[in-house]
Amino acid sequence: MITLPQSATIDPVIQKKLDAYPVDIRPKRWNGKAKSVTHFKLEVLKHGLTIQSGKCAWCQLAVGEEGRRTPHRDHIAPKAKHAKWTFLPQNIVISCEYCNGFAIKGEIDTISVLADDYERCTFHVVHPYIDDATIHVRFVPDATNAPIIIQSLSDKGAWTIQKLKLDTPSMTLERAKSHLYERYAAQLNPADRALFTEAIALS
Numbered sequence: 455m456i457t458l459p460q461s462a463t464i465d466p467v468i469q470k471k472l473d474a475y476p477v478d479i480r481p482k483r484w485n486g487k488a489k490s491v492t493h494f495k496l497e498v499l500k501h502g503l504t505i506q507s508g509k510c511a512w513c514q515l516a517v518g519e520e521g522r523r524t525p526h527r528d529h530i531a532p533k534a535k536h537a538k539w540t541f542l543p544q545n546i547v548i549s550c551e552y553c554n555g556f557a558i559k560g561e562i563d564t565i566s567v568l569a570d571d572y573e574r575c576t577f578h579v580v581h582p583y584i585d586d587a588t589i590h591v592r593f594v595p596d597a598t599n600a601p602i603i604i605q606s607l608s609d610k611g612a613w614t615i616q617k618l619k620l621d622t623p624s625m626t627l628e629r630a631k632s633h634l635y636e637r638y639a640a641q642l643n644p645a646d647r648a649l650f651t652e653a654i655a656l657s
């Protein structure tokens with residue numbers, strides 16, 4: 455997982471409209487077509503892909519055009535359990551469909567001690583905007599500093615790795631493949647790199 459400097463900045467007029475929705479209908483509104491909702495969703499997606507360099511906040515594999523995984527707007531505290539924070543930018547990161555999906559993160563409650571204010575909650579999960587991820591997890595260093603083999607450094611790190619299945623053999627292999635791909639592509643000259651990119655896009 456990664457540490458992020460700041461969440462998306464939303465036009466205050468839009469945010470005010472979203473905050474006016476009664477708490478219990480916010481998750482339903484999330485899937486609606488209201489202009490303020492689509493604006494909010496577009497902003498958090500754009501912002502997230504930029505500050506996360508197109509990588510999933512949890513497994514760190516590429517999402518979007520570079521990767522083959524669809525970027526999801528992932529509610530850190532799931533909106534099904536914490537409807538209040540459906541439209542809180544600080545509660546949203548970009549993740550891949552696997553990490554955000556039912557089989558992994560789904561609707562797992564990431565909050566251990568609930569408070570009225572989001573900032574005063576205690577989280578089970580290593581929170582990308584609140585925590586320094588380097589205190590909780592690390593990648594085993596190798597000669598190229600490749601982020602492949604993950605280890606926990608704290609209980610919070612262990613919870614996150616276990617619940618998000620970040621150390622399974624398949625996840626570790628995916629990170630290794632991704633790293634090898636990046637190294638290979640970086641070694642090509644621009645013309646060959648363009649051919650390579652074209653070839654893998656068609657595969």
Ligand SMILES: [Zn+2]
Binds near residue numbers: 510512515551552
């Ligand atoms: Zn992921």
